[in-house]
Amino acid sequence: EQQVQQSPASLVLQEAENAELQCSFSIFTNQVQWFYQRPGGRLVSLLYNPSGTKQSGRLTSTTVIKERRSSLHISSSQITDSGTYLCAMDRGSALGRLHFGAGTQLIVIP
Amino acid sequence: ETAVFQTPNYHVTQVGNEVSFNCKQTLGHDTMYWYKQDSKKLLKIMFSYNNKQLIVNETVPRRFSPQSSDKAHLNLRIKSVEPEDSAVYLCASSYWPLYEQYFGPGTRLTVL
Numbered sequence: 490e491q492q493v494q495q496s497p498a499s500l501v502l503q504e505a506e507n508a509e510l511q512c513s514f515s516i517f518t519n520q521v522q523w524f525y526q527r528p529g530g531r532l533v534s535l536l537y538n539p540s541g542t543k544q545s546g547r548l549t550s551t552t553v554i555k556e557r558r559s560s561l562h563i564s565s566s567q568i569t570d571s572g573t574y575l576c577a578m579d580r581g582s583a584l585g586r587l588h589f590g591a592g593t594q595l596i597v598i599p
Numbered sequence: 600e601t602a603v604f605q606t607p608n609y610h611v612t613q614v615g616n617e618v619s620f621n622c623k624q625t626l627g628h629d630t631m632y633w634y635k636q637d638s639k640k641l642l643k644i645m646f647s648y649n650n651k652q653l654i655v656n657e658t659v660p661r662r663f664s665p666q667s668s669d670k671a672h673l674n675l676r677i678k679s680v681e682p683e684d685s686a687v688y689l690c691a692s693s694y695w696p697l698y699e700q701y702f703g704p705g706t707r708l709t710v711l
Contacts, residue, residue, distance in 0.1 A: 522699060532642075532689060537699035573640065586632065586654065587691075587700060589642040 492516060495576050495590035502597050508563040510593045512576030520579035521552045521559045522587065527572045535574075536561070566597045602626045603703035605690050611709045612680055619666075620675045620706045622690030630695040631673035633665060636687040636705070645688075648673055649695050677708075685710045 492515045502508055512521070523535040536543050538550040538559065552559040559578075563570060573594050577587040603624045612618055624631065630649040636642045646665045647654045653665065662678040677684060690703040 524702075526640075531704045532691075532702040534699055534701060575642070577642075586644040586647045586656075587634075587642075588644065591639075591641060 491591070492580065492588055493576060493578055493590035495574075495593050497593060498591070499594040500596070502566045502595065504566060504568055504597055504599055506566050506597075508566055508570075508595060510561040510563070510574050510576075510595075512559045512561075512578075512590055514557040514578050516580060517554070517557065518578035518580060519554070520587070521550075522577050523548075523550055523559075523561050524575040524577065525572055526575060526592075530572070532575070563595075566595075568597050568599065571595055571597045603690060603692055603701050605688075605703035605706050607706060608704070609707045609709075611711065613711050614681060615679050618677050618680055618708065620688055620690075620708075622673050622675070622703055624671055624690075624692040624701070624703075626692055626701060628692035628694055628701075629670050630693050631667070631670075632691040632693075632700065633673065633675050634689040634691065634702075636689055638686070642689070645675075646673075680708070680710045682710050684708060 494513045496511045522537045525533045536550040538552045540554050542551045547564045549562040573592040575592045576590045606621045632647045633645040645659050664676050666674045687705040687707045689705045691700045693700040
């Protein structure tokens with residue numbers, strides 16, 4: 490059972506366009522975190538956003554816990570934004586074990 | 600800035616061998632984790648551990664075991680590797696219980 494669903498699975502943007510990535514959860518969560526990963530690269534934390542709206546540079550995440558969803562908005566995309574964006578949540582269990590979605594593969598072209 | 604360290608970067612071994620991977624964090628966190636990333640890039644939690652509690656994902660085979668000397672270190676031992684163990688193993692740390700997790704660069708295991 491896939492408890493974290495991400496959409497779209499892949500996305501191609503032209504440089505400077507905006508992107509909206511979606512994440513939905515099949516069960517209640519109180520911990521949501523967005524990550525970025527290049528092929529063969531380290532998993533980098535982008536935003537930790539258990540509720541409400543949080544911003545970091547060109548990234549904005551909005552989490553609505555009651556609706557079991559979170560989104561990541563990337564404004565003015567750059568070629569270096571290309572990679573995989575992963576959403577993760579904690580099922581509310583002890584010790585904050587994250588459960589990951591399959592990711593959105595973003596490709597930004599010139 | 601690297602604050603979660605893993606060694607080795609890569610390891611190639613044969614079926615039936617024992618392997619051990621190291622993880623160290625310098626963030627002062629009290630909880631550490633091991634995740635497995637398979638060939639399809641899907642990430643799954645294996646273990647979470649702090650000085651009071653170890654939680655094992657029920658799908659993890661018994662040949663896997665975490666080993667900790669202190670709250671800054673959490674190693675992973677695999678007693679007798681099998682081909683399906685080929686994957687990238689990621690270590691992470693955080694403050695317990697609901698805080699941002701930071702990941703290491705991973706150890707890529709190839710079982711021949």
